[in-house]
Amino acid sequence: MSTQLPSPGPRPEHPVPPGAETAPPPPDPSPLPVGTRIGWEEVEGVLGSGGFATVYRVRSPDGYVSALKLLPLDQGDERAARAWREVSLGMRLRHRNLVRQLGAGQWPHDNPRYVWVKLELVEGPTLEEWAPGRSLGEVMERVLEVARALAVSHEAGVMHRDVKEANILVRRKTGEAVLVDLGVAWHPACPTLTKGLFPPGTLPYRAPEAWAYGRAHAGEPGAHYRAGPGDDLYALGVVLYRSLTGRFPFLPAEHGGEDVEAVLHREPLPPHLVNPRVPLAVEAVCLRLLAKTPEARYPGAVALCAALEELRARTDVDWTQVPRPGPRPRSKPWGRWGRVVAAVGVGLAVALGAWWLGSRQEVAPGGHAPEPVRAVVAPPAEAPRKDSARMTQQPQTTPGAPPETAPKRRKAAVRTACLGLTGAALQACLGASQQVPPERSAPPPQACPTGAVETMTATLGLRMGEFFSVEWSDVRGRPVRVHEDASLRVAGDWETNRNRWGAGDKVALPDETWLFGRLYVKQGRVYGRFTEARTPLGVVYPVCMDMLDSSNNVGLELKPGSGPGKMMVAPVVQVRVVDRFP
Structure with missing residues (x-):
């Protein structure tokens, strides 16, 4: 009954x-x-x-x-x-x-x-924000606490259906994990509210059996997938995999979106190959949660709790090690800047001396720096003619000397002089000759693509001036390298009418949508104009969005390590809905 x-x-x-x-x-x-x-x-x-x-x-x-x-x-x-x-x-x-x-x-x-x-x-960070820098024992304790929450929920017949890091908060006072947001939860006695094959949820956490059902019943009137305990356990396996490695079990498909073929037919890369700090005993639990069928996973959340408690009692695992190191602690401001200034001063002095010596040996005025490889710059309004470009870029050299001899010798002199230095001074010295990508004039103000404003407001339900979080990489804590046509991934559903609390049935741009456009450099910052959005199902929308940093400033700051053809920026940025590119 x-x-x-x-x-x-x-x-x-x-x-x-x-x-x-x-x-x-x-x-x-x-x-x-x-x-x-x-x-x-x-x-x-x-x-x-x-x-x-x-x-x-x-x-x-x-x-x-x-x-x-x-x-x-x-x-x-x-x-x-x-x-x-x-x-x-x-x-x-x-x-x-x-x-x-x-x-x-x-x-x-x-x-x-x-x-x-x-x-x-519940006051505290999400599990994703909390996990970096925590010990293996702490991470597994949080997973065990979520498994206990699921055991109680499933015993009451309630399927959560949206287990993910954003819905797991770590209580600041006690350090315990708390599973939140029953907005899309379901009970067998509940009527079906969602129209379509799948209930609301987040694509990378969807179980293989759900994808298989979708393929088998696509286009069938009235077909609707019923999530069970195995779906929540699979999603918790994705959470554990990400907590251990910093990435999803399966990478996005070639053109963006979820790689359904991989989820259905390929095994995820073992966590210890992604992160050698992951013990094999912990990896075994993670991979079992990610099994292709519910039967191959644990019989239920209660059995998972028992397995995790048994794992916790093992003494052959170093529970104090940190699988994913967090951000480095900051140095004392004066000490750090003092070292930087000293290193840069020594490096510049040696580099300038080496340049002077090299210039005394061989003079090559008027030469242009070589064009960087794939520099992130705005395309010129009109490409110059090949013959004129060739004429203006001819370097002048000493009569009788082979082309480019002087620049090569000057660089060799700088490197030789740098070899006598160590540590920060060596880094500063070698970095003296590196430059950020050359700047070209920023593109002029530009109208949005035809139909973009109407599509964003009427079809997608977006509002002018609002902004959303997107990412180049789901690995936090270190810069990512980008190029001029690097696409951005929507890491969470952009729901119609700004519905960003819990998942809904109708979304403007779903998870794993990719934004395409162009990047360019101006005054040490990277700017972006995005004109196309492609959803995981292949739907293409014209859009009009520019790029903001975490402080809502237009453009991104170049990160250390940037150089010619090597643009390093923050992995997570924001895009803003606009009706014209300024």
Whole structure:
């Protein structure tokens, strides 16, 4: 006999005190002002916002601070049903590694337009932010805690369906992992809300059996994949693989998007080959979670917990080692800059002396530096004629000397002089002759591609001026090398109407979409103009977006290690929706 869930309808959990609502709900999705009362709670600020829900930091009269999720009821029956489903599923679950639901109701009391869900406020970083620099024992303890949360959830018949690092918070006070966001969770007694083959989720965490079902039933009316415990365990395997190696088990396909063939038919590269610090005993657990069928994985989350606890008791594994080192601790400012200044001073002095000696031996004025290989610069407005380019780039040399002899000898003199130095001075000396890629004039202001503005606003639901996080690499903590036509990957769903709290059924640009455009260098910064978006299913949209750094400044700072044809930038950047390139 199946368990029946409470039917959706007006049912506030607590009576609303008279006069508690000091402001009516806004007519649009704008955040509520600080001081608004929702039931007993007073709004202190916004924690997260999207088209489907807004999450506020709220405080009760006794000073208790919590998170309050506000879900609209006036955006269709499906949205209302999903809101009440989240409420009913949250009431079933109680565990220290699952976010606690503290109450629910409707607001305003007289004319309800929202469902509110009061949740425990978990303060701390996501697992992805927390993991680098942590010991192997700490990482495995967090995975064990998530497995315990899944065991409790599955025992209650609730499938999370969106297990990923962003939905695992590490509580700052205790260091424990907490699985959050039941926005797309499901119970066998729940009606099907999603139209289409797959439930909401994040593509790189989707299990092989789900992809296989999609291929077998593509185009079949009414076909819909039902996620089970094995799907959550596979997703946790992806989380563990990333925590150990810093990358996904399977690389993107050649033209972007998820490599479904690899997920279905190839084994992931063993973690210890990606990161030699990963012990084989830990690798075995990870690879079993990533097995191609649910039957080949653990029988359930309870069995996984037992395996992880048995693994934790082994004494032949060094649990204190750090699989993925975090950022280096900062040196003392004065000491660090003093060493840099001294090294640069010595290096420049020696390099200049070597150059002077070389110039006294052989003079070659008027020569141009060789063209860098694949420099990241804007394409010229009009390519020069070959014959004129050849005439203007002829270097002048001493009569009788072979071409390029003087530059070669000068470089050899610099290298010889540098060999007498060590450490930072040697690095500064050798770096004295390196330059960032040559700058060409920045491209003039430019109109967006035809139809791009209408596509972004009407079809994709994007707004002018808003910005989104994208990445060149999912490995954090070190710069990445890019070139002038390097594409950017959408690392998370851009949901229609800025719905970025939890996954939704309809997305503007789904996970693993790739943005294409051009990069150029100006005054030591890299600028980007992106004009095309390609989704994992091959849909191409014209777009108009420029590039921002983490501080919302236009362009990116060149990172150390940049040189001719070698542009080093941060792995994660932001792109901004614009209606014209300035």
